Amino acid sequence: MAAKSRYNVAIVGATGAVGEKMLQMLEHVEFPIDELRPLASRRSVGNTIIYKGAEIPIREAKPDAFDNIDIALFSAGGSVSKQLAQEAVDRGAVVIDNTSAFRMYEDVPLIVPEVNKEDIKNHKGIIANPNCSTIQMVAALEPIKQKYGLNRIIVSTYQSVSGAGNDAVEELKSQTQAMLDGETVFSEVLPVKSEKKHFPIAFNALPQIDTFEDNHYTFEEMKMINETKKIMHNSELKVSATCVRLPFFYSHAESIYIEVDQDFVTVPQIQGVLKDAPGVVLEDDIVNQGYPTPLSAEGKTDIFVGRVRKDLDYERGFHLWVVSDNLLKGAAWNSVQIAQALIEYDSEE
Ligand code: NAP
């Protein structure tokens, strides 16, 4: 992409949970935009979005909507990305894709700027934004890996419903009220959109995010496992994940167990590394019940870490509690950081 003073930017999925936050984040960093082009499905044509106080009509996402676009941020699901990302690239845009469509392709960099920003330079038109749960985990663990080595990660997630989009947020709201009114309710959106009646998410915990794979892990769990190895440049890293959906609206929390490569590492040493880590905030003050929660992280771009403690049985084992806003660092903010890095590299060329 040629360096410019201002860029034409398309947002594919501009009316969605992630797309709305992308608009906020672009505005927040005063991204150098010439034309902002919000795209969505045909259903949204006739509606508008507000950007910097101006009303902008939404256009249908189709190939010619990418004419003269420099950067296209995609978050409208994997099938839309598979259909349109290459069309955008063919018209001269760089695509930053929020879906799982291309993340594991060899020629597609998978980027968390605090971890592997330099990989952006290898892009061939498409750059992928990792899964929300992967992003907050690798950004917290990379500085520990740099200092003490890392050979195993076992993570259990506590994920909010907004990770499944605006429909899932509405489903939790209506189910909660219905259950308080004594009704029997079933889910249609969570754990995955289906015709089948499913347990409610309200007042519940669902140990399924996305569909099941042949190895009995869910696709969400396999995304965390495979994406982590790619971003951390270590195919030998041992990673296992259990992903659980819980009835709150925003942020994901994770209980993470790690094994470092060195003996005699202390909790204060791990805390010290996290204190200095970019994009990470240490909130670990158990005397005052100080630790992050989904509500305390909501609306913030940082990754919050607390409850750092040593495993009781294994000398090189540590446990951490990591929380971040899934729609911000987990999606929109990470994508906008990638866009910023992209134009920064272009201006260096
Ligand atoms: P959402 O709230 O359901 O929004 C979906 C968006 O996609 C809406 O803007 C919708 O437009 C648009 N869309 C749907 N079908 C379309 C089509 N055929 N053509 C063009 N636009 C279409 O979902 P979300 O939470 O924002 O997530 C969107 C996608 O982003 C997800 O499917 C996922 O792949 C990705 N995502 C990534 C992360 C991450 O961690 N990186 C996190 C969450 C989501 P209408 O309003 O016109 O229907």
Ligand code: 3JM
């Ligand atoms: C987060 O319908 C779809 O293709 C979207 C499924 C989805 C994804 C995904 O796989 O792209 C929903 C929510 C993600 C993600 O970030 O991995």
